[in-house]
Structures are given as C-alpha cells and as structure tokens.
Amino acid sequence: MGSEELYPPQRLAAAQRATAAAGLDALLLSPGSDLRYLTGYDAHAGERLTCLVLPAEGDPTLIVPALERPAAEASPAPATGVRIVDHADGADPYPLVTAALGGPVTAVGLADRMWAEQVLALRAALPGATQRLASEVLRELRIRKSPAEVAALAEAGAAIDAVHERMGRWLRPGRTEAEVATDIAAAIRAAGHVTVDFVIVAAGPNGASPHHGTSDRPIGAGEPVVVDIGGTMPSGYRSDCTRTYVVGGPPPAEFVDYYAVLHAAQRAAVAAVRPGVTAEAVDTAAREPITAAGHGPAFLHRTGHGIGLDGHEEPYVVAGNARPLEAGMAFSVEPGIYLAGRHGARIEDIVVCTTDGVQRLNTTPTELIAL
Structure with missing residues (x-):
C-alpha cells in the first residue's frame, strides 16, 4: 500500500479542525506515533529538537535538525503538505516554533511522551500558553482505523x-x-x-x-x-x-x-x-x-x-x-x-x-x- 493511503494529507486538516474544537491554538508534536500518524515521518527521538507545529489555523511546519532534513524529505511528510524548516547544531530551535505559530497562543497540546526538557523549553518559549496533552485531540482521530x-x-x-x-x-x-x-x-x-x-x-x-x-x-x-x-x-x-x-x-x-x-x-x-x-x-x-x-x-x-x-x-x-x-x-x-x-x-x-x-x-x- 502507498504512503498516501496510510498517511493521507487530509489527516492534518482533520487534526487542525479538532484542535480548534478542543480550544487549543496548536499541537506541538515531538517524535513518536502522533507525529508519524499525521505526517508519515518516523522521526528520530534525540536531544536535538524535532517538532511538528500544527496550528489550528495556518500552515503546518516540521522543524528538524539540519542533519536529519534528508530523512524528513525522504519520508511521506512532504506529500502531506508540511513545510520543513531545519536548525543547525548549536542554534536555539525554539524561536522557530514561535515563528511557525504565527502569533500569540494561549493553549497548546503537547505530545504525551515529549521529553521533559523539551516540555520545559517550550514553556519558557511560550510563557503565555497553557500546556495540555495532544491526545485530547488525536485520541479520537486515531481510535478508529481506516x-x-x-x-x-x-x-x-x-x-x-x-x-x-x-x-x-x-x-x-x-x-x-x-x-x-x-x-x-x-x-x-x-x-x-x-x-x-x-x-x-x-x-x-x-x-x-x-x-x-x-x-x-x-x-x-x-x-x-x-x-x-x-x-x-x-x-x-x-x-x-x-x-x-x-x-x-x-x-x-x-x-x-x-x-x-x-x-x-x-x-x-x-x-x-x-x-x-x-x-x-x-x-x-x-x-x-x-x-x-x-x-x-x-x-x-x-x-x-x-x-x-x-x-x-x-x-x-x-x-x-x-x-x-x-x-x-x-x-x-x-x-x-x-x-x-x-x-x-x-x-x-x-x-x-x-x-x-x-x-x-x-x-x-x-x-x-x-x-
């Protein structure tokens, strides 16, 4: 089966609608099953930030370490319409998250199994945003298999x-x-x-x-x-x-x-x-x-x-x-x-x-x- 069947582009739009309905401004998803469900990208989990920024309205952005950009581009993610942005080793990646959000946010959903160091860094980068679990949104999308x-x-x-x-x-x-x-x-x-x-x-x-x-x-x-x-x-x-x-x-x-x-x-x-x-x-x-x-x-x-x-x-x-x-x-x-x-x-x-x-x-x- 093709990747577009397993990871169809319309999932991102459905997740955005569900994000808005849940009262969240965006989902912020680190490597794991939620990120793969939405983009098809089986991202490496490490200390370098990989994060799908999915605003309730606007274009989704996949932020990746520069050395992993080839892997992201080779994955099904580009076919879903995600924009890929990379960061060099030693650079602070969290301003890229803020830029991808496109404006102030009051509540975001984080991947349930995001590393604590990334959770705390996002809290510092988005001090006005309440952090909730992304599963509040994605659970209902994932529970029924296509x-x-x-x-x-x-x-x-x-x-x-x-x-x-x-x-x-x-x-x-x-x-x-x-x-x-x-x-x-x-x-x-x-x-x-x-x-x-x-x-x-x-x-x-x-x-x-x-x-x-x-x-x-x-x-x-x-x-x-x-x-x-x-x-x-x-x-x-x-x-x-x-x-x-x-x-x-x-x-x-x-x-x-x-x-x-x-x-x-x-x-x-x-x-x-x-x-x-x-x-x-x-x-x-x-x-x-x-x-x-x-x-x-x-x-x-x-x-x-x-x-x-x-x-x-x-x-x-x-x-x-x-x-x-x-x-x-x-x-x-x-x-x-x-x-x-x-x-x-x-x-x-x-x-x-x-x-x-x-x-x-x-x-x-x-x-x-x-x-």
Whole structure:
C-alpha cells in the first residue's frame, strides 16, 4: 500500500479542525506515533529538537535538525503538505516554533511522551500558553482505523502468525527460554518486521508472570510455555500475538483443565465484539467463565489494549471503560490464567470491530499446541 493511503494529507486538516474544537491554538508534536500518524515521518527521538507545529489555523511546519532534513524529505511528510524548516547544531530551535505559530497562543497540546526538557523549553518559549496533552485531540482521530490501517494491521498479524507457525523448530525441552527467544527474534525480522518489540518465552512457573520476558532457565518436558511476541512493520503498524505451547510430554492435568476454560473465555470475548457493545462488556465476557471456574483472581490483567502505531493505545478493554465499540477499532483480546509458582497460560488475538461484528487478524489455532 502507498504512503498516501496510510498517511493521507487530509489527516492534518482533520487534526487542525479538532484542535480548534478542543480550544487549543496548536499541537506541538515531538517524535513518536502522533507525529508519524499525521505526517508519515518516523522521526528520530534525540536531544536535538524535532517538532511538528500544527496550528489550528495556518500552515503546518516540521522543524528538524539540519542533519536529519534528508530523512524528513525522504519520508511521506512532504506529500502531506508540511513545510520543513531545519536548525543547525548549536542554534536555539525554539524561536522557530514561535515563528511557525504565527502569533500569540494561549493553549497548546503537547505530545504525551515529549521529553521533559523539551516540555520545559517550550514553556519558557511560550510563557503565555497553557500546556495540555495532544491526545485530547488525536485520541479520537486515531481510535478508529481506516481501511488502509486495518490492512496494515492485518499484514502485521499475518507476519507474526508465520512466526508462531514455525515454533516447533525452536521450542524444545532442554533449550533455555533465552535461546528460544533469540531464534524467535530473528524469525520476527525475517517475517517482515523492521523491529522486534518484545519476545516473551515463559516456561513452567515463569508462565505465571504475564510480563516475564526470558531467562536462562531450561524448558522442561511437559511444561506449558507462554510465547507472546510482536514487532513493527515497515508501515509503522504493530503485531502482538500470544499462544501457549506444551513441549516434550503431557502437561499437568490441572493445566489442561484450566486451559479449556481459558480457550472458551477467549472465544467468548472475541465473539462479543460488535458495534455498540462496550469495551468493558468484552472484558466481562472473558472474565465471567474464568471466574465461574474458580480462577477469577488468577486473571491478573485487563482483557485487551488498542493497537496501531503504538503497541498499546486506545481503546482499553477493561472494567470501567463504558465506551461503545465502533467499526474500525482495533485491539487485543488476551485473557490469561496465572498460577503462581506453577504455570500459566494466555491466548491473544488482535481483532477489529467491523460494521456488523468482528474480524480476527491472527488466524492460527487457539487450542493448546503440543510440540
């Protein structure tokens, strides 16, 4: 797909309208997913200022270090209509921000993850301006994915599925989690990702820690192994998929029993997704069967998180989020059961809410996989 499909010029105009409606005079966006969403530029985050100045009215300006101007010009940003201005090493770049704003401002939205030193420098450069979060404006634009974004997420999903399909090549008793993770990371890149965002290989008791990572512990025969992996595609869109495996022998009987509960819960939660259903109702659909089976306290986390240019973004599928789902919302459905000191399991698919239901972007089987 072309960059104009993923990063269409009209996004800037839509963001300007939303900025004005939010009572902000401008957005000031440092490197990160918001800047890339609006311009397509995957900017380097460093001590030299890169900042998209997007006034509610007027022309947008992308301020970049002079040494990074070639990268900015080679990105999709110029096709969106952004003017590029550079600053030399040693020069104060903040007057360029003031000039790009074109006049006094009373309120600006800053990228949520802007470095503190830049936040404070902008406060000094714009002493009359209240600083708010740019997500107040951009959250609503980003939460519903366009068809091109859904296609990019589907491409990412297929790439990570291809890695899970090859797991039998690497996951064997006697190998350490770290050894397996090294092979998986190489496969994630070979499948088309430009970066490996995370590799969790959690065997036996380590599987009871949802964010375990890896260790030098060898994998034992018959141990359940949670494998949660994801990366970023050239498009900028992310993958994230978890499957649970058993290697080299039969798993513990109690594990087989609760995995069946987890499998049913994950399927029920996916099936609950459709427009108008609240995010917390999907969480409930996953949680009720697990609670009914006596494992409620062992489901330690929310059911899901949005995904796109960030690995975690809106909407969050969690109790208390009463927002109704809408077509184009993309998020994970990933219930888990974790028995401390023994083992754990998680099943995760990325799904998209469609106009009349749900589309799974990960299509490998969710049954317990014996290798």
